[in-house]
Amino acid sequence: MMEPGSAFSAALDLVFGGDADFWGIVLLSLRVTLTALLIAAAIGLPLGALLAIGRFRGRDAVIVLTNALMGLPPVVAGLLVYLTLSRSGPLGFLGLLFTPSAMIVAQTVLILPIVIALTRQVVEGLWEEYAEHLRSLGLTPLGAIPTLLWDARFALLTALLAGFGRASAEVGAVLIVGGNIAGATRTMTTAITLETGKGNLELALGLGIVLMAVTLTVNALAFGATRASRRWGG
Amino acid sequence: MRATPSILPLRLTGVGYDAGGGTLIDGVDLTLAGTGRLVILGFNGAGKSLLLRLCHGLIPPTRGRLEWQGPGAGAGARHRHAMVFQRPVMLRRTALANLVHALAAYGVPGAARRERAWAALERFGLTPLADRPARVLSGGEQQRLALARAWLLEPEVIFLDEPTSNLDPAATKAVEEMMRSFTADGIKVVMTTHDLGQARRLADEVAFLHRGRLLEHGPAEPFFTAPRSAEAAAYLRGELVV
Numbered sequence: 001m002m003e004p005g006s007a008f009s010a011a012l013d014l015v016f017g018g019d020a021d022f023w024g025i026v027l028l029s030l031r032v033t034l035t036a037l038l039i040a041a042a043i044g045l046p047l048g049a050l051l052a053i054g055r056f057r058g059r060d061a062v063i064v065l066t067n068a069l070m071g072l073p074p075v076v077a078g079l080l081v082y083l084t085l086s087r088s089g090p091l092g093f094l095g096l097l098f099t100p101s102a103m104i105v106a107q108t109v110l111i112l113p114i115v116i117a118l119t120r121q122v123v124e125g126l127w128e129e130y131a132e133h134l135r136s137l138g139l140t141p142l143g144a145i146p147t148l149l150w151d152a153r154f155a156l157l158t159a160l161l162a163g164f165g166r167a168s169a170e171v172g173a174v175l176i177v178g179g180n181i182a183g184a185t186r187t188m189t190t191a192i193t194l195e196t197g198k199g200n201l202e203l204a205l206g207l208g209i210v211l212m213a214v215t216l217t218v219n220a221l222a223f224g225a226t227r228a229s230r231r232w233g234g
Numbered sequence: 235m236r237a238t239p240s241i242l243p244l245r246l247t248g249v250g251y252d253a254g255g256g257t258l259i260d261g262v263d264l265t266l267a268g269t270g271r272l273v274i275l276g277f278n279g280a281g282k283s284l285l286l287r288l289c290h291g292l293i294p295p296t297r298g299r300l301e302w303q304g305p306g307a308g309a310g311a312r313h314r315h316a317m318v319f320q321r322p323v324m325l326r327r328t329a330l331a332n333l334v335h336a337l338a339a340y341g342v343p344g345a346a347r348r349e350r351a352w353a354a355l356e357r358f359g360l361t362p363l364a365d366r367p368a369r370v371l372s373g374g375e376q377q378r379l380a381l382a383r384a385w386l387l388e389p390e391v392i393f394l395d396e397p398t399s400n401l402d403p404a405a406t407k408a409v410e411e412m413m414r415s416f417t418a419d420g421i422k423v424v425m426t427t428h429d430l431g432q433a434r435r436l437a438d439e440v441a442f443l444h445r446g447r448l449l450e451h452g453p454a455e456p457f458f459t460a461p462r463s464a465e466a467a468a469y470l471r472g473e474l475v476v
Contacts, residue, residue, distance in 0.1 A: 130325070137336055139339050233326060
């Protein structure tokens, strides 16, 4: 095993050296998480808005459930997706297990409750404020959804970034459904987990540095979104 | 000036509204017609704002009927009357985009929206505000923008709930000028106010509400000089009636 000090400088060489395997892992991670985020946004934003303005039996239960699912342990999400996609599972015929698609599904399951719950919360507050004006303009609650989503854009961006942060940092779900196959389903977090165990510290550290940079960027963007929101009057 | 047929008169027959186990509006018979400015007066809690919301159709009456009886009434009548709330709702967009949004909600085609919105800003001297976020404008600017947004929709009737309640004298004057220009455009203004001076300046007709009941409705001048009800007389003298 290398000394931690020399492992760190070797890690920096990896980060700045343009190593193809290394950047392959980084790009796959980003592709998986961004695709999952996109799918979760496409489903979660309208669903969250519907939940915010809808009045139906069982609404409270759905809200409690989505709030609770925000804390769904990644390994449990991974296990559920594994069971669904495994050969004997209901969607086994798709042959998705141990592919990037399976990892996207697993991360979508993790992000979706965050997007739905936070969208519901933000849009509900906005609807309370806007309802009379929008109804005065002749809009139905359903017709008001585009207005509400657009006016909540900065808060929703923050919600999406929170989802991205959770998915990019998790290891359990992608490890179970992806399998950490080199060159195919190896992500930053799964590689760190396994390479550290094998004593390959420079790769683990290098990926750790990139992961930290991603997290920093996400937080800077969230900060910027909050700033922008204030400039528009909250 | 208006080619489209009128939706007025609006006739209220025995209109009542209950909420939270109490009766907030009761037995109101009222006909809104003509183009004179109608000022609704009454103590706090008399039901003034509620009556505007009932007329505008935001809430359905518990009892009685509201009917737009003019030749233009019918399916399209909903878009022929607008309302501005006591605390105007400003969308998290620019001043101009707030106007464009209202036109979009009314189904105005995209190409015409910006042009009409600009014309409305110009008409009321609000063009310097066009690109500013609406929610960080001053209270007076927001209220003028809200009035311009209502005017933009080419309504026949505009309901205004306490349009100047939080404004300084200069902003109040600007808003009152806008209301006068609405009247000049043939728009019927129906408003509530707590400012008796403003009521005297603006009212052509007065409706006086007391505890949810309409006690008086008629021309402004006789109301202010010789109110028929004891409650209105007390109100005009500035007394506290319990």
